[in-house]
Amino acid sequence: MTDTIIQLEQVVLEREHFRLGPLQLEIPKGYISAIVGPNGSGKSSTFQLLLRQIMPDSGTITLLGERVDDERGELAAKKKIGYLPEEASSQENWMRGKDKADFVRYWYPSWNVNRYNELLRLFEVNDNMKLGKLSKGLRRKLDLAITLAHSPELLLLDEPSSGLDPISWKKMLYVLQQYMEEDNRTIVMATHIMDEVKRLADYIIFMANGRLLGVYEKDELLGNWHAFFLKEQDESELRLRQLPGMERLEAVGGGFLRVISSEARAAEQWLIAEGWSINGQQPLEMDDILEVLMAISR
Amino acid sequence: MWIPIQINEMSAEPLYHQITVQLRALIVSGQLEEGTLLPSIRELAQQLKCSIITIRRVYQDLEVQGLLRTRQGTGTYVARVDEQERSRHRLQSVVTAFEAAVDAALRVQCTSEEMETILREVIAARQSKPTEGREADR
Numbered sequence: 001m002t003d004t005i006i007q008l009e010q011v012v013l014e015r016e017h018f019r020l021g022p023l024q025l026e027i028p029k030g031y032i033s034a035i036v037g038p039n040g041s042g043k044s045s046t047f048q049l050l051l052r053q054i055m056p057d058s059g060t061i062t063l064l065g066e067r068v069d070d071e072r073g074e075l076a077a078k079k080k081i082g083y084l085p086e087e088a089s090s091q092e093n094w095m096r097g098k099d100k101a102d103f104v105r106y107w108y109p110s111w112n113v114n115r116y117n118e119l120l121r122l123f124e125v126n127d128n129m130k131l132g133k134l135s136k137g138l139r140r141k142l143d144l145a146i147t148l149a150h151s152p153e154l155l156l157l158d159e160p161s162s163g164l165d166p167i168s169w170k171k172m173l174y175v176l177q178q179y180m181e182e183d184n185r186t187i188v189m190a191t192h193i194m195d196e197v198k199r200l201a202d203y204i205i206f207m208a209n210g211r212l213l214g215v216y217e218k219d220e221l222l223g224n225w226h227a228f229f230l231k232e233q234d235e236s237e238l239r240l241r242q243l244p245g246m247e248r249l250e251a252v253g254g255g256f257l258r259v260i261s262s263e264a265r266a267a268e269q270w271l272i273a274e275g276w277s278i279n280g281q282q283p284l285e286m287d288d289i290l291e292v293l294m295a296i297s298r
Numbered sequence: 299m300w301i302p303i304q305i306n307e308m309s310a311e312p313l314y315h316q317i318t319v320q321l322r323a324l325i326v327s328g329q330l331e332e333g334t335l336l337p338s339i340r341e342l343a344q345q346l347k348c349s350i351i352t353i354r355r356v357y358q359d360l361e362v363q364g365l366l367r368t369r370q371g372t373g374t375y376v377a378r379v380d381e382q383e384r385s386r387h388r389l390q391s392v393v394t395a396f397e398a399a400v401d402a403a404l405r406v407q408c409t410s411e412e413m414e415t416i417l418r419e420v421i422a423a424r425q426s427k428p429t430e431g432r433e434a435d436r
Contacts, residue, residue, distance in 0.1 A: 202349035
């Protein structure tokens with residue numbers, strides 16, 4: 001149905017204090033996928049693996065149809081990729097924004113100078129300043145402009161909004177939306193800002209402790225996970241074990257139970273059919289879902 | 299373009315359904331006139347904080363129902379709705395809204411009498427107030 005733009009097969013990265021994988025993952029083309037997970041879950045390492053900045057100990061990676069285990073495949077794929085790393089490189093501190101743009105332009109034949117200038121104007125950044133002298137937010141915006149100016153097919157954004165003020169953040173959302181208006185564009189972004197995920201993402205990839213917890217369609221995930229508040233009854237716990245999609249049950253005081261289901265519609269119908277009265281019902285926030293999934297995977 | 303669709307995040311009703319019902323109502327009521335260019339799928343998804351998968355489904359379904367028209371490369375437009383269709387659709391969105399209200403009432407064990415009383419009170423309250431804002435926009 002949907003084309004795959006990134007494919008990871010049994011990718012493993014071993015480090016002394018950290019193990020990533022095995023990652024088995026397919027990311028669809030034409031959508032925005034958000035990789036969501038707490039610090040140290042392996043989001044940035046995954047990006048570095050995709051770009052061959054670090055090599056996996058085993059497994060294969062396919063990017064835009066090219067296997068990136070040789071130089072040719074790597075180069076072919078990279079021309080079509082825009083990558084914004086988590087941290088700006090301090091090795092570039094001596095450069096002016098202009099110098100960096102010139103350098104990047106050299107490598108990307110598709111560089112669009114009008115688009116670049118347009119983005120600088122929108123973000124209100126000046127590329128005459130030395131990169132080391134720019135504030136974190138200004139530098140982020142400059143790097144974002146450079147990343148977008150060669151009209152890549154695939155954008156890899158690692159914590160794109162870090163350091164941005166709320167107004168710049170909104171501009172970034174607008175720019176990314178505009179970017180996606182063209183056919184066959186894909187964004188993969190790592191973030192832990194839930195509002196960003198809600199506004200942008202189509203698919204959510206949950207990661208924790210170097211492992212993949214699951215890939216979900218956003219609206220389906222958020223629509224399926226609800227908390228129900230019920231009045232405690234005799235043998236409540238035993239009976240509620242039958243609840244469709246039952247994930248967690250806890251007493252919340254005042255004789256009430258809070259029960260979390262990952263199959264909200266079926267759970268609601270089941271509760272009504274079983275004669276429970278539902279005193280409250282709430283969709284779960286994304287970070288609450290992540291927390292439950294992390295607890296289960298432990 | 300901003301489309302007046304309000305998502306109720308607390309509702310168990312799937313997003314897809316909420317958006318379809320409201321967009322259909324906007325079209326059949328004539329609030330969105332024939333030929334109006336709708337926002338792109340990505341734009342509406344961002345406005346409503348949902349995925350393009352959902353919006354694409356909504357547009358496709360309303361297109362199948364003859365309420366929307368997609369022109370390759372230019373976008374999605376509101377189609378012509380004939381009078382018969384309009385009156386049929388007109389009540390449908392109201393029925394759906396009442397169903398949701400009744401569900402909410404049942405959740406707190408309202409009796410039929412209570413519901414009817416509430417309904418009469420709401421109608422009376424609305425009619426006693428001069429309608430402002432929403433009506434003036436038309």
